[in-house]
Amino acid sequence: MKNLIFKSNSNQIELAAMQSSKSYSTRIDEVVIEERDEIELTITRPTTGTGINYGGKVYVFDEDGKQVIAPTDVPGSNSPATVKVQNSKLDFTSDSYLIGYGPNNVDQGVNATAATVRIDAGEIFDFNSSRCFKLNATNNRVTARYTVPSEFTQISSMRMYLVKGSDLQDSNKAVGGVIHKFSSSSHNSGTVNLEYQDGTLEVGVTYTVCLNVYSWTRQIAGQTFTFN
Known part of the structure; x- marks a missing residue:
């Protein structure tokens, strides 16, 4: 069959919105349907920060949100990363799926779909990513906006904070020890x-x-910015 290739336009949207010297996101950039039961994904993910060597996983869910097959490993921290998902149980040309990518934790049973895309009978659409960018900064406040896919299951484990420098770092480095902790009732996007x-x-x-x-x-x- 002829390959079907679909690309997300999130790169252009992200750059226009952030106007940043450096930004980090987790997203699925491109999907190629190679065979009835096989797709190839191009995934962008942060290459700085802690825990990146744990890699990530690709999940395939049906319309009821149940995993159809075992997750596919995406090892290492290279970005963009290319991975093939193939299983005879799948039919990307006829059936409907939600494809999710999320980073691994030490607890390998944790599922955090930080980027998603939908496939419906060969049609690929609804690319959703995880993003975070500064809206405003004063000498005593930083206002930032975030968004994660609506299917993200780990919102209560999310944290937002500020660090010095241009790299992602863990929350132990948070400026002033200030860390915003999300709850299970937090929305998938907000300020x-x-x-x-x-x-x-x-x-x-x-x-x-x-x-x-x-x-x-x-x-x-x-997102990185210089305070002025």
Whole structure:
């Protein structure tokens, strides 16, 4: 059969929205239907931060949200990463699936679908990613917006915080020890205010807003900016 290739336009949207020197996200950029039961995915994920060597997994869910096959490993921290998903139980040309990618945790049983895409009878659509970017910064407050797929199951484990430098870091490095903890009732997108003592942010210093999961282990999105 002829390969069907679909690409997400999230790169252009992200760059236009963030206007940042460096941004990090977790997303599925391209899907190729190679055979009835085989697809190839191109995945972008952060290559800095903690726990990146644990890699990630691709999940295939049916319309009822049940896993159809065992997850496919995406080892290492290379980005973009290319992975094939193939199983005779699958029929990407006729059936409907939600494809999800998420980072591994130390607990391999944890499922965090930080990027998703839908396939319905050969049609590929609805690319959703994890993103986080600064909206505003003063010397005592940083306002940032975040978004994760609606199917993301680990919102209560998410944290947002600010670190010095242009790389994602774990929450132990949070400026002022300020960490916003999400709850199970938090929405999959929204705005967060990180509050600091007056004068905490220093003019000319580079900071990175970090969004992570599993308390402190994995960063899934963020944005770098220089305070001025």
